[in-house]
Amino acid sequence: QVQLQESGPGLVKPSGTLSLTCAVSGGSIISSNWWTWVRQPPGKGLEWIGEIHHSGSSNYNPSLKSRATISVDKSKNQFFLKLSSVTAADTAVYYCAMVVPPERNNWFDPWGQGVLVTVSS
Amino acid sequence: QSVLTQPPSVSGAPGQRVTISCTGSSSNIGAGYDVHWYQQLPGTAPKLLIYGNINRPSGVPDRFSGSKSGTSGSLAIAGLQAEDEADYYCQSYDSTLSNSVFGTGTKVTVL
Numbered sequence: 101q102v103q104l105q106e107s108g109p110g111l112v113k114p115s116g117t118l119s120l121t122c123a124v125s126g127g128s129i130i131s132s133n134w135w136t137w138v139r140q141p142p143g144k145g146l147e148w149i150g151e152i153h154h155s156g157s158s159n160y161n162p163s164l165k166s167r168a169t170i171s172v173d174k175s176k177n178q179f180f181l182k183l184s185s186v187t188a189a190d191t192a193v194y195y196c197a198m199v200v201p202p203e204r205n206n207w208f209d210p211w212g213q214g215v216l217v218t219v220s221s
Numbered sequence: 222q223s224v225l226t227q228p229p230s231v232s233g234a235p236g237q238r239v240t241i242s243c244t245g246s247s248s249n250i251g252a253g254y255d256v257h258w259y260q261q262l263p264g265t266a267p268k269l270l271i272y273g274n275i276n277r278p279s280g281v282p283d284r285f286s287g288s289k290s291g292t293s294g295s296l297a298i299a300g301l302q303a304e305d306e307a308d309y310y311c312q313s314y315d316s317t318l319s320n321s322v323f324g325t326g327t328k329v330t331v332l
Contacts, residue, residue: 136321138267138323145223145310145323145324145325145326146259146267146310146312146323146326147323148320148321148322148323150320151321159319159320160320161318161320162318162319162320195266195267200272204254204314204316205254205255205273205314206314206321207255207257207269207272207273207312208257208259208267208269208312209269209272209278210269211266211267211268212266213265213266214266
């Protein structure tokens with residue numbers, strides 16, 4: 101059974117870069133086509149950030165204005181999120197999840213437990 | 222802001238039936254894209270509840286059911302229980318944005 105675990109710094113300074121890792125266990129990262137990142141500001145709803153294919157292809161939420169970069173390391177069974185030029189508005193719990201096909205009708209399952217990232221000086 | 226609109230809150234007594242709507246448009250649900258539902262218990266990650274409009278993953282009680290009509294999806298909880306108190310989110314795909322989108326979320330309170 102596939103499990104996901106997020107990790108990374110819990111505190112990032114304004115204008116800095118947020119960097120997170122999602123470790124996939126219980127299965128190979130190439131067993132599913134796509135993997136995704138979702139975030140949730142404190143007390144607010146869910147926001148889709150983007151997704152990565154194990155080949156390296158990626159798609160992003162246009163609202164993040166090219167600040168987000170998702171990458172994958174098949175040898176480590178991990179994928180990553182970098183978010184640049186962060187502000188307090190980027191403070192959120194960040195989740196990684198597996199994307200279940202079919203394309204454009206896909207859903208997310210399972211999810212990692214999430215990691216809280218606070219942007220503050 | 223989300224393109225899928227849900228009521229901020231719904232409530233019901235134990236044993237009652239409640240429904241949560243997820244209203245979209247012609248570029249997402251109305252375009253034929255599926256609606257999926259997630260349950261988020263306090264302090265935990267979202268959990269898949271309904272996929273493909275009507276399907277329940279293994280382990281999800283049959284008290285939960287989904288439906289879709291036109292530009293909206295709906296989640297029903299029958300025989301409401303205290304453990305159902307959580308936030309619920311719908312999710313679909315939007316062809317204008319070319320990405321997955323979530324609903325605004327609904328808090329279910331068991332009276």
